[in-house]
Amino acid sequence: MSLVGPQLEQCAPMARSGHRHCLTSLVMRYGVWVALLLIGACASDDPALLGDGGQVVETSAGTGSVALTEPTPPDAAPAETSAGGGSVALTEPTPPDAAPPETAPAEAPDGGRDAGNRAPSSAQAPSTTGPLSADRPESESPAHSGSAPDCAGQRAKWPAAPSSGTTPPAEPWNGPAVFDLERAVNDTTRAVELVPQPGTGRLFVVGRDGIISEARDGGLVEPAFLDIEAEVLSQADADDEDSAPPPGAGVESLSSEQGLLSLAFHPDHEANGLLYTFHTRFGDGASVVTEWRIRSGGDIDMGSARTVIVFEQDQAEPTHKGGQLRFGPDGYLYIAVGDGGASGDLYCHGRNRHTPLGAIARIDPMPSPTGPYTIPADNPYADGASGHPALWASGLRNPWRFTIDGDLLIIADVGWNDREEINSARLNTDAGIDYGWSAFEGEVCIRADYCDEPGAPPAVRYSHDEGAAVIGGHVYRGSAIPELAGRYLYADFTGGWLRSVTFGPDGRAAEHTDWTAQLSEPELLQGVYGFGVDAAGEVYVVTGWGQRAYKLVPAG
Numbered sequence: 001m002s003l004v005g006p007q008l009e010q011c012a013p014m015a016r017s018g019h020r021h022c023l024t025s026l027v028m029r030y031g032v033w034v035a036l037l038l039i040g041a042c043a044s045d046d047p048a049l050l051g052d053g054g055q056v057v058e059t060s061a062g063t064g065s066v067a068l069t070e071p072t073p074p075d076a077a078p079a080e081t082s083a084g085g086g087s088v089a090l091t092e093p094t095p096p097d098a099a100p101p102e103t104a105p106a107e108a109p110d111g112g113r114d115a116g117n118r119a120p121s122s123a124q125a126p127s128t129t130g131p132l133s134a135d136r137p138e139s140e141s142p143a144h145s146g147s148a149p150d151c152a153g154q155r156a157k158w159p160a161a162p163s164s165g166t167t168p169p170a171e172p173w174n175g176p177a178v179f180d181l182e183r184a185v186n187d188t189t190r191a192v193e194l195v196p197q198p199g200t201g202r203l204f205v206v207g208r209d210g211i212i213s214e215a216r217d218g219g220l221v222e223p224a225f226l227d228i229e230a231e232v233l234s235q236a237d238a239d240d241e242d243s244a245p246p247p248g249a250g251v252e253s254l255s256s257e258q259g260l261l262s263l264a265f266h267p268d269h270e271a272n273g274l275l276y277t278f279h280t281r282f283g284d285g286a287s288v289v290t291e292w293r294i295r296s297g298g299d300i301d302m303g304s305a306r307t308v309i310v311f312e313q314d315q316a317e318p319t320h321k322g323g324q325l326r327f328g329p330d331g332y333l334y335i336a337v338g339d340g341g342a343s344g345d346l347y348c349h350g351r352n353r354h355t356p357l358g359a360i361a362r363i364d365p366m367p368s369p370t371g372p373y374t375i376p377a378d379n380p381y382a383d384g385a386s387g388h389p390a391l392w393a394s395g396l397r398n399p400w401r402f403t404i405d406g407d408l409l410i411i412a413d414v415g416w417n418d419r420e421e422i423n424s425a426r427l428n429t430d431a432g433i434d435y436g437w438s439a440f441e442g443e444v445c446i447r448a449d450y451c452d453e454p455g456a457p458p459a460v461r462y463s464h465d466e467g468a469a470v471i472g473g474h475v476y477r478g479s480a481i482p483e484l485a486g487r488y489l490y491a492d493f494t495g496g497w498l499r500s501v502t503f504g505p506d507g508r509a510a511e512h513t514d515w516t517a518q519l520s521e522p523e524l525l526q527g528v529y530g531f532g533v534d535a536a537g538e539v540y541v542v543t544g545w546g547q548r549a550y551k552l553v554p555a556g
Contacts, residue, residue, distance in 0.1 A: 109257050109400040109414050109469050109493065109529075167460045170499045170514040177518040177555035178483045184540055185215045185549035191542045193324075193401070194532020194549060195263045199270040200298070203534050205549065208232070208259030210279065215549070226292070226300050232259040232279050257338075257400070258285070261323030266365075267331050269294075276308065276333065276365060278323045286312035287321055289335060291365060308365045308373050309390070311337055311356060320358075320398040328362075328404050328427055332376055334392065335361040336399040336411070339437070350395050350437040351450070353387035358437060360399065360411065362392035380432030387432075393425060395435035395455055401472030401530060403488070408503060410488055412472025413458075416441050420470040421458035422490065424507040430456075459509045460490075460501055467492030471528050476500075477537035480554055487513070489539055489552075491528040498525055498541065524550060 185194075190208035194215065197204065203215045210229035213220040258280040266274035273294040281288050288311075293304035320338030328334055339349040339358035349357035364374040381387030387394075398414040407427040413435065415421060419442030423435045434455040438447065442461040445451035462470075471491045476484035487500035497516040504510045516522045524543055532540035532549065539552045 109398060109471070167458070167462070167509050168512045170462075170501075170512045172514045172516075173518050175518075177520075178515070179481045179518075179552045180520050180555045181524050181541065181550035182553045183548065184218065184551040185220065186218055188220070188542070188547055188549055190259065190529075190546040191549060192261055192530040192546060193263070193542070194534070194540045195265070196533065196535040197269070198265050198535070201535055202298075203532075204263060205532075206260060206263045208261065208546065210260045212260070212263060212277075226277070228260060228277070228279060231282055231288075257321045257323070257398070261321060262325040264325035264327055264333065267327050274365075275300075276325055278325050278335065280321055280323075281310075281312075284312065286310050287323065287337060289325065289333075289365070306372070309335070309361075309363065322396070322399045324399070324401055326402065326404050328409075329407065330376075330427065331364075332362050333365045334402070334404065334409070335363070335390075336396075336402050337361060338398040339396070348438070350397060351439065353381065353391060353394055356388050356390050358394060358396050359388075359391050360393040360396070360402070360409070361388075361390040363390050378431065392431055393433045393435065395437045395439075396423075397437045397441075399472075400470065403472065403474050405475040405477075405488070408475075408507070410459075410472065410475070410503070411435075412470045412490055413437070414469045415464070416446075418442070418464055419444055419458075419461050420464070420467060420492065422460035422470065422472065422488075422501070422509075423456065424459040424503055425456070426507060430507075459503065459507060460512070467495030467497075469493040471530060473531035473541070474533045474539050476539055476552075477533075478539065479536070480538055481552060484539075484552070487511075489531065489541075491525060491531075491541065493528055496522065496525050498528075518555070520555075524548075 185191075185205060188205050188207065189211070191205050192208055193206045195204050195206060196202070204212050204225055205215050205220060206212050210227065210232040211224045212226040213222075213224045215221075260277060260279040262278040264276045266272060266276070269275060275292050275294065277290050277292065279288055279290070280286070289308045291304075291306040291308050293301050295301050320341045322336035322338040324336040326334050335356075337357050337359055349355050352358075362376060362379055364376055366374055368374040375382050375389040379389060379392060381391050382389050393409075393411075396411065396413050397416065399411050400414050402409065402411040404410075404427070409425045409427055409430075411423045411425075413421050413423055421435075421442045425433050435458070436455040439450035440446065440455070442458055469492060471493055473489035473491065475486065475488045477486075478484075484500065487502055489498065489500050491498050497514055498519070499512065499514050499516075501509045501513075502511045516525065519525075525541075526543065527545040528541060528543050529546040530542040532542065534540070540549050541552070542549050
């Protein structure tokens with residue numbers, strides 16, 4: 001198996017532009033010398049250097065698929081779905097014999113690495129009440145390009161956009177120290193978020209390795225609250241053409257934005273015991289939302305698993321999964337879904353309202369008479385005629401963490417080559433909002449032919465001089481640190497900083513503050529991967545590539 005081929009395809013556009021995140025990821029994963037070899041070969045633009053391991057070959061006209069001669073998909077078939085219901089048979093897995101190494105870092109939520117290293121799976125029957133895919137135009141080229149592809153035929157008519165505005169600079173906090181970071185949970189494994197269980201005081205750590213554990217007294221309670229390690233997708237395993245790993249094996253090699261990505265408790269959880277997870281499925285990379293029920297003793301009934309929705313079309317890469325779940329004040333489930341990867345939105349998902357990729361979906365997770373979930377009647381495309389029925393907001397690339405504060409939706413969207421952005425919307429008035437990807441990256445037009453109707457500008461944007469992958473957090477609603485009240489906290493995977501912003505009635509950024517310098521150990525902010533919040537509204541930050549969780553506590 002060729003090592004260089006697939007990795008060249010993965011990092012070629014970033015190497016050519018000197019993107020530091022690509023280099024950092026390769027160094028962490030393969031070492032300095034291999035990384036330099038890959039970067040040098042990428043930058044050369046010599047097709048011969050791709051070799052058989054990463055050669056791009058064209059497929060049938062009109063499919064837009066990218067077929068790589070190496071690697072081939074694993075022999076293990078993905079879990080079958082039942083006709084019409086799309087359910088995945090989830091059984092209680094046996095943990096692997098070897099625990100993941102404690103020092104294995106995760107990669108950033110793709111801050112620009114876009115070229116695919118495996119072919120997208122073939123289209124399968126959608127497990128929704130509406131169409132999950134739409135035909136791509138024949139003008140689309142399947143070959144990778146460092147520039148934005150042509151999206152002729154996929155252009156969406158944007159609704160009226162809020163007035164544009166400039167992002168106020170993040171000013172350093174100039175008063176005495178307000179808060180610090182206190183180690184809250186030791187030795188987490190690829191953690192992405194901390195989520196409180198309503199009515200119990202329990203706090204759960206969600207790990208990309210497929211394990212959710214209760215945090216207690218600085219550690220993780222055993223056995224795990226939920227273990228679906230065998231169900232999550234490891235791209236490193238999928239890249240191994242020689243043998244298909246047994247279920248649960250090799251999860252230590254999860255290297256991107258795959259795995260178990262989010263947990264949300266039903267608004268009536270105390271009465272009905274329901275909760276929901278989002279994970280990428282082993283074998284084909286499909287994104288799956290599953291419903292579970294808790295027993296009276298507080299543990300999960302593994303036999304209660306019910307697949308609610310599966311996003312499985314044209315997710316060409318192990319990146320751009322999005323993957324967060326949140327219930328809104330309306331009682332509906334909001335789901336962040338990335339554009340599925342491929343350089344510059346190769347398949348134009350961001351511009352196609354008939355796919356829920358590159359979007360925020362909104363559903364009632366309760367079954368309808370015709371499917372495993374229900375479409376809210378006031379969704380902007382509920383009838384399916386002009387857009388996917390589940391679609392609520394579109395034009396996103398990789399919404400890596402969003403939050404809902406009252407009727408304010410705040411989305412951190414990881415950028416491509418140049419910009420990171422934070423978007424906002426009012427749940428009561430902005431259904432159908434379009435954030436512009438992939439015509440725009442931040443406020444920068446990257447497809448001149450499609451920029452005459454720019455959609456909703458970002459509330460916050462910053463260039464890659466300041467970071468490479470925005471990590472969204474929470475609006476502080478705790479009581480321990482009154483200076484943070486009402487401020488939305490966010491960070492960047494490579495930036496090494498922690499900032500906050502407030503939003504005006506129009507959803508635009510108002511006060512913008514950088515809190516890094518007032519911390520006693522700002523170096524702890526390296527490798528921020530997610531945030532958390534407890535039942536009291538106190539905020540946590542997951543750092544060290546998902547291996548540590550710190551609580552924001554009053555300084556002193």
